[in-house]
Amino acid sequence: MNTKTLMYIVKRILLAIVTVWVVITVTFFVMHAVPGGPFIGEKAVSESVMKAMEAKYGLDKPLGVQYLTYLSDVVTRFDFGPSLKQKGRSVNDIIFDGMKTSAKLGLIAAVIALISGVILGSIAALRRNKIIDRIIMIITTAFVSMPSFIMGSLLLIAFAINLKWFPANGASKNGLILPVLTLSLYPMAYITRLTRSSMLEVLGQDYIRTAKAKGVSGMKIIFGHALKNSLIPVITYFGPMLAGIVTGSLVVEQIFAVPGIGRAFVNSITGRDYPLIMGTTIVLATLIVVMNLVGDIMYKVVDPRITLE
Amino acid sequence: MKKKLVSLVLASSMVLSLAACGAQSTETAPADTQTSETAQTTDATTETPADTTAEAPAEPVGEQTINVCLASEPASLDPALNSAVDGATLINHLFSGLAKWGLDASGNLELQPDCAEELVEGVTNEDGTVTYTYTLRDGLTWSDGQPVTANDFVFAWNRAIAPETAADYGYMFEVVDGYADGKLNVNAVDDKTLEVTLANTVAYWDELLAFPTYMPVREDVVANEAWATDPSTYVCNGAYTMTSWDHNSLITLTKNENFYDADKITMNEINFYLSDDANNQLANFENGDWQMIDDVPTNEIANLKETYPDEFVTAGQLGTYYVCWNINENILPSSSTLTGADKAAAENEIRNALALLIDRNYIVNDVAQGGQVPASSFVAMGLTDADGSQFYENAGGNSFAGYYDVSEDAYEANWSAALETLKKYYTFDEATQQFTDFPTLTYLYNTSEGHKAIAEAIQATFAGIGITMNLENQEWATFLDTRKAGNYSIARNGWLGDYNDPISFLDMWTTQSGNNDVQFGKGDNASVQAYSLDITDLGYETKVENGTWAETYDVLISDIKTCTDPNTRYELMHRAEDLLMSTGCICPIYFYTDLYMISSNVKGFFSSPLGYKYFMYCTITG
Numbered sequence: 001m002n003t004k005t006l007m008y009i010v011k012r013i014l015l016a017i018v019t020v021w022v023v024i025t026v027t028f029f030v031m032h033a034v035p036g037g038p039f040i041g042e043k044a045v046s047e048s049v050m051k052a053m054e055a056k057y058g059l060d061k062p063l064g065v066q067y068l069t070y071l072s073d074v075v076t077r078f079d080f081g082p083s084l085k086q087k088g089r090s091v092n093d094i095i096f097d098g099m100k101t102s103a104k105l106g107l108i109a110a111v112i113a114l115i116s117g118v119i120l121g122s123i124a125a126l127r128r129n130k131i132i133d134r135i136i137m138i139i140t141t142a143f144v145s146m147p148s149f150i151m152g153s154l155l156l157i158a159f160a161i162n163l164k165w166f167p168a169n170g171a172s173k174n175g176l177i178l179p180v181l182t183l184s185l186y187p188m189a190y191i192t193r194l195t196r197s198s199m200l201e202v203l204g205q206d207y208i209r210t211a212k213a214k215g216v217s218g219m220k221i222i223f224g225h226a227l228k229n230s231l232i233p234v235i236t237y238f239g240p241m242l243a244g245i246v247t248g249s250l251v252v253e254q255i256f257a258v259p260g261i262g263r264a265f266v267n268s269i270t271g272r273d274y275p276l277i278m279g280t281t282i283v284l285a286t287l288i289v290v291m292n293l294v295g296d297i298m299y300k301v302v303d304p305r306i307t308l309e
Numbered sequence: 310m311k312k313k314l315v316s317l318v319l320a321s322s323m324v325l326s327l328a329a330c331g332a333q334s335t336e337t338a339p340a341d342t343q344t345s346e347t348a349q350t351t352d353a354t355t356e357t358p359a360d361t362t363a364e365a366p367a368e369p370v371g372e373q374t375i376n377v378c379l380a381s382e383p384a385s386l387d388p389a390l391n392s393a394v395d396g397a398t399l400i401n402h403l404f405s406g407l408a409k410w411g412l413d414a415s416g417n418l419e420l421q422p423d424c425a426e427e428l429v430e431g432v433t434n435e436d437g438t439v440t441y442t443y444t445l446r447d448g449l450t451w452s453d454g455q456p457v458t459a460n461d462f463v464f465a466w467n468r469a470i471a472p473e474t475a476a477d478y479g480y481m482f483e484v485v486d487g488y489a490d491g492k493l494n495v496n497a498v499d500d501k502t503l504e505v506t507l508a509n510t511v512a513y514w515d516e517l518l519a520f521p522t523y524m525p526v527r528e529d530v531v532a533n534e535a536w537a538t539d540p541s542t543y544v545c546n547g548a549y550t551m552t553s554w555d556h557n558s559l560i561t562l563t564k565n566e567n568f569y570d571a572d573k574i575t576m577n578e579i580n581f582y583l584s585d586d587a588n589n590q591l592a593n594f595e596n597g598d599w600q601m602i603d604d605v606p607t608n609e610i611a612n613l614k615e616t617y618p619d620e621f622v623t624a625g626q627l628g629t630y631y632v633c634w635n636i637n638e639n640i641l642p643s644s645s646t647l648t649g650a651d652k653a654a655a656e657n658e659i660r661n662a663l664a665l666l667i668d669r670n671y672i673v674n675d676v677a678q679g680g681q682v683p684a685s686s687f688v689a690m691g692l693t694d695a696d697g698s699q700f701y702e703n704a705g706g707n708s709f710a711g712y713y714d715v716s717e718d719a720y721e722a723n724w725s726a727a728l729e730t731l732k733k734y735y736t737f738d739e740a741t742q743q744f745t746d747f748p749t750l751t752y753l754y755n756t757s758e759g760h761k762a763i764a765e766a767i768q769a770t771f772a773g774i775g776i777t778m779n780l781e782n783q784e785w786a787t788f789l790d791t792r793k794a795g796n797y798s799i800a801r802n803g804w805l806g807d808y809n810d811p812i813s814f815l816d817m818w819t820t821q822s823g824n825n826d827v828q829f830g831k832g833d834n835a836s837v838q839a840y841s842l843d844i845t846d847l848g849y850e851t852k853v854e855n856g857t858w859a860e861t862y863d864v865l866i867s868d869i870k871t872c873t874d875p876n877t878r879y880e881l882m883h884r885a886e887d888l889l890m891s892t893g894c895i896c897p898i899y900f901y902t903d904l905y906m907i908s909s910n911v912k913g914f915f916s917s918p919l920g921y922k923y924f925m926y927c928t929i930t931g
Contacts, residue, residue, distance in 0.1 A: 041477070086384060169598070270786065
């Protein structure tokens with residue numbers, strides 16, 4: 001790794017920190033500007049209770065002071081504070097619990113999507129316009145265009161209710177199989193299509209023709225030359241995709257009752273659980289920024305022609 | 310460039326999917342009285358049909374483990390901090406208070422002594438206060454083996470009202486002497502004797518003793534603020550102990566062998582799965598994994614009733630779904646010259662006429678479809694009157710229940726009567742059968758398919774006679790804020806009582822109440838002298854003609870709170886509802902029902918009208 005690349009990485013890390021800070025600041029002030037608050041419900045609580053709660057959580061202080069206190073807690077102690085809704089639990093705990101499930105779910109789904117996507121995409125490219133290519137393309141087109149709530153519901157009806165092969169909730173044994181499947185189908189289809197088109201492009205390149213002309217075996221051409229180069233767009237896609245599914249998919253979590261971070265995130269907003277909104281936003285934003293960065297660096301690793309600036 | 314585009318697309322699709330889901334979740338989660346205020350219920354004397362599925366346990370099969378799903382993660386399982394129905398059900402299984410709900414020999418719900426040896430009568434003191442002295446049973450222990458003492462109750466009750474505890478339901482102790490001073494008049498005479506003094510006679514006192522907020526907790530246990538979030542620190546004294554809590558996923562309760570009444574507990578293990586998605590709950594019920602679910606998808610109700618006639622249950626609930634007006638909204642035509650009390654009287658008449666136009670039977674049967682009961686009074690069905698009959702049936706003093714006749718047959722007559730009234734104030738075009746100068750109204754509701762459908766039904770009705778009503782929806786927390794602040798003209802509303810006493814529906818409408826969404830006595834209405842009250846026939850001195858809301862309704866409510874004679878007190882409560890309903894600002898639509906599904910091989914299950922579910926005496930048969 002040369003100094004130029006190193007400089008680039010350092011620059012990107014600094015930029016990432018600034019990005020996360022901007023996200024924190026904007027979210028903090030927008031969140032407080034939205035009407036409603038954490039302690040109002042259909043039944044009003046008495047004024048003294050409201051005051052006691054606001055004092056307990058520091059919400060009675062000026063917004064600027066709250067912001068600075070929050071920032072210093074996060075930066076110096078990685079402390080996201082207590083949840084205002086789930087009484088007695090810290091935001092760190094809630095995020096840790098949610099991320100554990102979401103990360104497990106997302107990583108398995110991502111690996112499945114990557115492996116099967118690359119294999120199917122390669123097969124489709126190598127058998128271009130043959131029946132197998134057509135079938136793969138039809139199926140992947142369907143998966144890419146089907147939103148996850150329809151896909152999830154279909155799988156639920158078929159495998160959990162009718163066939164009863166798997167449970168319908170994430171808490172039971174084998175309960176993560178259907179959600180993993182639902183999560184992996186879209187990226188799998190997308191990766192298949194990416195691999196196919198980029199491999200077709202690579203297969204038409206001069207160096208492949210040269211290799212063929214020199215009598216290199218078909219297998220060696222595919223694995224030694226074609227596949228590696230055709231994976232470049234897949235890698236670009238993989239980083240952000242991983243960030244996307246690891247940080248939780250609310251839809252899938254809702255359909256299969258999976259205790260992931262996506263549900264925590266959305267519920268925190270509807271319940272105006274300020275510390276949880278901030279905590280989940282920061283964690284998700286950081287993950288996305290980091291994954292993008294990793295994606296870019298990987299890009300460089302597989303394709304030395306690319307200069308990072 | 311390409312990669313930028315890809316990440317952009319990804320980022321935006323993520324944001325979109327989140328946004329889409331946000332809408333979806335508001336729809337499922339905070340429906341009506343979603344925060345599911347805890348409960349109240351029927352008086353011990355009333356014969357509320359408990360929803361029991363069977364009496365004698367048939368032959369039990371297997372391990373006796375039941376899988377159920379009530380809602381998502383409970384906000385708190387600390388008895389003082391819980392304010393939700395699902396949390397209350399869990400607490401009822403984990404804690405044991407002085408009293409509990411159970412079934413009598415004939416299967417009716419009744420209050421029974423729990424930690425107390427018996428539910429004693431109170432002794433009235435010279436100053437009108439009432440003292441109760443309870444003796445605790447022998448051998449009561451906490452789940453960690455320490456003995457339960459009277460002091461644990463003293464501590465728990467005072468803790469619940471302390472401002473630093475910030476308990477939503479601290480006001481449940483309002484009836485206990487000393488509440489206003491922040492120190493309850495409750496003492497531990499010795500380890501086994503508890504003495505509590507109430508400010509005056511309280512008809513529903515035994516019922517309060519069974520309320521989750523009244524459960525004991527131990528001082529050294531709750532010193533740890535996070536005690537109620539982890540099984541290892543969760544020390545309780547009830548029929549079950551918490552053996553695991555996988556947050557947002559599953560809570561497992563295991564029978565407590567040290568419980569004094571353990572012999573009667575037939576269910577060994579209860580798995581409370583945590584999901585708030587009605588479709589997911591149904592999927593798990595249909596594939597047989599869960600035996601009881603507390604929520605069903607609204608659009609499946611008709612279908613489920615047919616497919617699962619024995620398993621789909623419609624139970625009573627103490628709540629009213631209604632539409633409320635902002636009393637300060639001007640609804641007279643611009644040409645009107647009425648002011649002051651005349652204006653108020655005209656508006657009361659108009660609002661009551663509009664209430665007659667609404668076809669509640671259509672809304673209940675074709676829109677909501679959950680077995681709800683059309684309502685024409687605010688105090689809900691299920692609350693009892695002084696003589697044990699239904700309060701709502703006696704309301705309004707008519708031959709039918711409530712303030713107007715909501716039977717299907719009466720609808721046409723209601724319609725004509727309403728039209729006649731409205732013609733007094735607005736211009737009616739006979740040719741088109743439309744009013745031409747009715748001001749445009751805006752109906753506010755929180756985002757949900759169910760509320761929207763009801764809003765549309767009312768909108769269509771009004772449109773039929775030329776009244777334009779626009780619909781506006783807001784996300785739950787924003788909606789609550791808007792409605793409380795009175796920034797609306799008409800809004801959907803719902804209320805569940807806290808206990809079986811009509812006061813829990815009436816004291817919310819005093820001027821200073823935090824739940825006074827109508828804005829009675831506030832803003833312009835503060836100075837409107839249009840309300841009359843005469844209770845001299847009941848031995849009071851109050852006789853007001855054309856007074857303000859504060860001079861009439863507020864006075865009446867404070868009289869009710871200090872009244873010690875039950876008959877007079879109930880009569881006063883009827884007068885309060887009369888005054889409330891005369892304004893037309895409350896337009897009841899229906900009385901809530903509690904819908905749930907329970908597998909037919911579960912025997913011994915029952916629930917209370919507060920929505921509490923009881924699994925401890927269940928058995929699973931083959």
